[in-house]
Amino acid sequence: MEKHNVLWIEDGAFAEMSQMSAPIYVSGKYDLVIAENATEGLQQLMRKDKEFGTIIVDIRLPPGDDEQFLKIYLDKNESKVAARLGLALLKCVLTDVENSLIPSHHKEAKRFGIFTVEGRGELADDLKALNLEGVKIYQKTETNDKDTLHQIIEDIRSPYPGGEA
Amino acid sequence: MPPPLSEAWATAYVQILITLVVFALGVPALAIQLVVQDDIREVFHRRMKITGWIASLVITLLAFVAFVWVLHPPFKKVGGASTGRAAGAADGVVVSLPLSVSPPPVTNQGSEARGPVVGVGTPTVSSPNADDDDDGQSFTGSLIASIVMTLIPLVLIGLGMIQATYLRRQHIIKELEKEIVGDYTSEQTLIKRLWHLPAVFRDWFFKKKRGRSRRENRLRRLRTTLRAYVSVIKLGPRRGKERGRALTARKKPGHIQEEGARPLEEEPLSDLIFLGKNGKAGRDKKLVLDSLNRISIIVQSSPTYQGGELADLIKGIKDIILNTEQPGSDEDFNNAIVILKGIRHRLSLRGDVSKYLDAGLGTKMLEDLGVEAVKSKSERTAERLLEEASSSSKTVFRMGLTALDSRNFHTAVLSLNRLESLAGAKNLTACQETFDLIGLIAHFTVTGTATRMRADQFLSKHLQAFIPSIDVCLRGAYEHHYSSSNFDTADKVLDLRQNIKSERWSPLLLTSI
Numbered sequence: 309m310e311k312h313n314v315l316w317i318e319d320g321a322f323a324e325m326s327q328m329s330a331p332i333y334v335s336g337k338y339d340l341v342i343a344e345n346a347t348e349g350l351q352q353l354m355r356k357d358k359e360f361g362t363i364i365v366d367i368r369l370p371p372g373d374d375e376q377f378l379k380i381y382l383d384k385n386e387s388k389v390a391a392r393l394g395l396a397l398l399k400c401v402l403t404d405v406e407n408s409l410i411p412s413h414h415k416e417a418k419r420f421g422i423f424t425v426e427g428r429g430e431l432a433d434d435l436k437a438l439n440l441e442g443v444k445i446y447q448k449t450e451t452n453d454k455d456t457l458h459q460i461i462e463d464i465r466s467p468y469p470g471g472e473a
Numbered sequence: 474m475p476p477p478l479s480e481a482w483a484t485a486y487v488q489i490l491i492t493l494v495v496f497a498l499g500v501p502a503l504a505i506q507l508v509v510q511d512d513i514r515e516v517f518h519r520r521m522k523i524t525g526w527i528a529s530l531v532i533t534l535l536a537f538v539a540f541v542w543v544l545h546p547p548f549k550k551v552g553g554a555s556t557g558r559a560a561g562a563a564d565g566v567v568v569s570l571p572l573s574v575s576p577p578p579v580t581n582q583g584s585e586a587r588g589p590v591v592g593v594g595t596p597t598v599s600s601p602n603a604d605d606d607d608d609g610q611s612f613t614g615s616l617i618a619s620i621v622m623t624l625i626p627l628v629l630i631g632l633g634m635i636q637a638t639y640l641r642r643q644h645i646i647k648e649l650e651k652e653i654v655g656d657y658t659s660e661q662t663l664i665k666r667l668w669h670l671p672a673v674f675r676d677w678f679f680k681k682k683r684g685r686s687r688r689e690n691r692l693r694r695l696r697t698t699l700r701a702y703v704s705v706i707k708l709g710p711r712r713g714k715e716r717g718r719a720l721t722a723r724k725k726p727g728h729i730q731e732e733g734a735r736p737l738e739e740e741p742l743s744d745l746i747f748l749g750k751n752g753k754a755g756r757d758k759k760l761v762l763d764s765l766n767r768i769s770i771i772v773q774s775s776p777t778y779q780g781g782e783l784a785d786l787i788k789g790i791k792d793i794i795l796n797t798e799q800p801g802s803d804e805d806f807n808n809a810i811v812i813l814k815g816i817r818h819r820l821s822l823r824g825d826v827s828k829y830l831d832a833g834l835g836t837k838m839l840e841d842l843g844v845e846a847v848k849s850k851s852e853r854t855a856e857r858l859l860e861e862a863s864s865s866s867k868t869v870f871r872m873g874l875t876a877l878d879s880r881n882f883h884t885a886v887l888s889l890n891r892l893e894s895l896a897g898a899k900n901l902t903a904c905q906e907t908f909d910l911i912g913l914i915a916h917f918t919v920t921g922t923a924t925r926m927r928a929d930q931f932l933s934k935h936l937q938a939f940i941p942s943i944d945v946c947l948r949g950a951y952e953h954h955y956s957s958s959n960f961d962t963a964d965k966v967l968d969l970r971q972n973i974k975s976e977r978w979s980p981l982l983l984t985s986i
Contacts, residue, residue, distance in 0.1 A: 311894055322853040336931050339894040342860055448986045
């Protein structure tokens with residue numbers, strides 16, 4: 309009996325967005341792990357005992373304890389918006405091929421999705437620069453409902469490229 | 474020269490002195506009583522040493538005595554009288570009466586008036602020419618006395634202000650933190666140990682309530698340091714490449730040097746935790762928790778840290794948060810999570826976390842906090858803790874059950890989901906994870922139709938997946954919960970068994986099976 313492991317890196321996952329996790333728990337099909345900052349996200353991705361099939365990342369993340377993330381955050385006047393630590397995390401995981409601390413299965417871009425306030429246009433240049441154009445982007449809007457996260461997970465899992473949620 | 478003693482003077486003197494002493498002691502005491510909180514006062518009294526405050530008090534008292542004995546104007550005058558001056562000179566005015574003497578006039582032989590004639594002039598009144606020096610001295614004495622008497626209340630007010638600053642919560646916490654960190658990071662030289670020796674005797678005589686263990690701890694540490702010095706003398710110093718390293722003894726062949734983890738200084742740490750326990754939820758507790766966080770970071774970054782020194786600090790965090798008289802707020806719970814996670818994270822950077830005492834203890838505390846959070850804190854806090862404590866099926870079961878009882882279904886279904894994963898990782902074999910899962914499912918089955926539907930959704934799909942069989946696992950779950958005296962759960966597992974045997978699934982689920 310194996311559940312599909314999902315990692316959601318989102319600082320509001322236990323707060324304003326907690327209702328989005330309810331359908332995931334009720335469905336019983338997923339093991340949802342939540343990381344609230346970039347450091348925790350990286351720690352989860354370094355785990356060798358757990359393979360995440362779907363990883364959803366927010367762009368505006370707090371840094372946590374990691375010195376590198378902390379430095380970026382402080383350099384940007386402690387602004388989550390300016391620091392864009394979600395991108396820094398993606399860069400660290402997906403573009404550093406020689407990083408042996410992260411298992412190879414967590415370096416597959418197709419497992420990742422970005423769920424953030426920024427639209428595709430705002431992130432396109434950054435993703436292109438990082439050669440991560442394959443990563444799917446889903447925009448947070450006021451019309452998002454409790455099923456949005458479930459739909460995103462299903463979309464990332466599906467073999468066909470999906471559009472924006 | 475001391476004044477002549479008399480009964481009246483002695484009585485007046487004693488009265489003045491008593492009034493002044495009461496005033497000097499009473500004003501700051503009253504101020505402290507009114508302004509400073511009980512827990513701060515208790516810590517202050519416990520840690521009070523001969524500080525500037527005591528010294529100032531002594532100076533004030535000396536000033537009183539000086540005023541009464543030395544500077545008081547009447548003494549000066551008494552002293553002046555003893556120089557032998559005419560008493561009248563001190564009376565203020567001098568009356569001058571000019572006299573003139575003339576030879577007797579020659580009038581007749583028979584006259585009786587033969588002596589000289591004394592003429593009396595007009596009397597004049599003048600100010601005394603009493604010594605100006607004495608007056609000057611009297612004036613200076615009065616001036617000094619006035620200044621002293623004006624300064625004394627000002628000194629007392631200043632003293633009160635200094636003390637109020639010193640007794641602010643953040644200052645006391647900072648001092649305690651400095652002491653703990655300083656003690657841990659500095660070399661424990663013999664001189665430093667001897668410096669602390671008076672504290673051993675102080676504890677012995679005056680602080681019996683602090684318990685024997687602290688005295689023994691101090692003495693044990695002193696003995697260890699002395700033994701180390703004796704070893705250095707006996708075996709000779711070991712020469713290392715590092716400069717500035719503490720002098721250590723060479724090892725004898727086959728000799729195991731006693732070097733264990735150096736715990737944090739117990740006394741200031743317990744005072745710090747005491748302040749956290751009794752501080753109000755929110756700001757007061759945050760000050761202490763932030764301080765503990767800083768201490769844990771410094772200790773863990775020390776090269777001497779061995780992974781077990783933070784045990785008391787970790788237990789203290791739980792005491793601070795779960796104190797029944799002053800329970801922590803959601804914010805305090807979240808701060809505690811940050812500290813405990815931080816300790817675990819820094820240990821994980823050293824390699825295998827499981828071998829470190831502090832990591833295990835941190836996880837245990839997160840679990841305990843989690844169960845409490847489900848009962849009394851927000852859903853958000855409870856779920857954050859559940860996320861951290863999700864490796865223990867026992868804790869997840871307890872949290873899920875508590876959430877179900879308090880109708881917090883979001884957290885309850887999260888717990889069930891997590892238990893499904895934990896049991897699934899063990900392939901649903903007859904083990905504790907599976908028993909805890911069955912226990913929670915049994916509760917879900919009887920709580921309501923919707924909860925039963927969620928439970929049946931899992932069971933109906935995985936009934937054949939249990940190893941060796943669902944029946945064996947159900948029996949195992951019954952025994953597991955019975956032996957843990959979870960009789961309610963055991964009964965519900967029995968009911969679940971009957972449902973499964975008779976294939977009584979949730980009516981809403983029938984269409985999807």
